[in-house]
Amino acid sequence: MSDTGHDNSHLPGPSLWPIGFAVGIACLLLGLVINWVVAAVGAVIAVVFGLLWARDVTREVRGEVPEIEPETRMIAEEPAPAPAVAAPVPLPTYTRSRFLEATTIGLGAAIGAVVTVPVLGFAVLPSFTNVEEDEVDLGPIENFPVGTYVVASYLSNPQQGEVSRRTAFVRNNRAPDAGEPSFTILYSRCVHLGCPVQPNGPIDEAGLKEIEGIELRPVLAQSFGCPCHGGLYDAEGNRQAGPPVRSMDRYTFSIRNGRLVLGELYAVGNVSGTGADARISKYPWSTPGTHVDGVESWLYPIVPSQVTR
């Protein structure tokens, strides 16, 4: 005895009404929490779609005949060839299993995206947000003798400790009474690959001044060298020898109440002239080793500092 036909005969056809019903119920439950109007709308949707669904499901039991489009076909000009000659081309169908496959993959992808996107953002974005370093007060400008460099060492973020130690080479270009103040402030990071550039000259350890965590050491140096790969810079930070691809980075600065305050870093393509008369080609700060001018700079059209600062 077989009852397979019996099993199949009452399967309802695919229907969108249950989805509407589910949306209505979800809306109703949401409305109970946030707003009675939403709840009412949800209830109406649920009732309407529920009725439509019920009508659909019980159609066969009620003996209603489903509406079927009348079958039409073009009038053939010639008698149709025998159907056995050409294999019937299966028409593209959108079956229940295809629908379930698409929904499973689609919902899975949606759930995956909802979980993955915030986590990816958390993994990547903190490296690019809130990365601006605070301005640093290096103390009274009288501590910077005219015409010689001073090695200034400070913590850009004291909570982070020594990992945030930065070193700048500061040269006062003008006596205070000789006009507008001018400073040359080079960042010690080598623009080849980021090693610490050293001044090529004796550091006056006896002249060390320590003010509020800032260490200032006068140095007799007219050039700077990098110990890692032999990069050599002149007193203006221009490359003299070795692999660096641009001039040493510089700080913007301001003078407030007679104190020298370091601003943000910027990259330098080249410096012509010296001291207060130097003409500096200034670019947004970029990773050491990246060109800021010339043809090679086309390789780095957008650098992070252009976006995050």
Next chain:
Amino acid sequence: MATRSRRASLVETTVLQPLDWVDERTAAVRATKWFLFRNVPRDISWAQTLGSAALTAFIVQTVTGVVLAMYYQPSSAIDPITGKPVAYSSIEHITNEVTLGWLVRGMHRWGASVFVILLFLHMGRVFLFGAYKYPRELTWITGVLLLVTGMLLGFTGYLLPWDQTAYWATVVGINLNGTAPFLGPWLAEFLASGPEITSDALAKWYALHMLVLPGAVIGLIFVHIYLVTRLGVSSPPWSAGAAGRERPAARPEGARTGLVRGSGGGK
């Protein structure tokens, strides 16, 4: 059976029947045989063992790394007792105070070099023997990915002692990445966790070193070894016999045949 010896029936009841029970449900015995009981060319040599040697080195790195992770602390904060960064102090603690810590750290530190050297030797063998050719192209490609992830493991692990060598070598390494066109500066800033290395970078590199990259390597190793098992070991270029001999057909008398000595089959 009257002829069956007492020992044979003992083997049957204590070993083979449990194995059959497991195999019927998991196919584990059949899979093990598929993996291990393979024909190899007659004229292979020690050169073909370099891949297994690299795998062994990786297992050593995994085990020693897990133990080191129980003592290492990826923090750049200053330890109030030693006055040095916590990460560096924990390395000193492992090396000087934890019993046998010097040995496990030494195994991990030197084993890293051994692993990378073996990867290169293995790659050189495969290249010189032409073993990357059809049908083993994907084995080669997964092997190249393993080489890259292996090198990245070395790169990320180098920062963790958090001493001057580690720090400045990593600065240079990050900025080397930074010179890549278009996305280089972005990659550098991601790796440094800011325009310069910040305190977040150490923990990030530790997570990459002990979670992300080993996970990638383990996944790649599974694919790599699956392909090796499926495609077989290639004959050397000077081999007289034809490569790619067919596997013998599966025997009907049972999956575990030949797995235990004395259980018949003789294979």
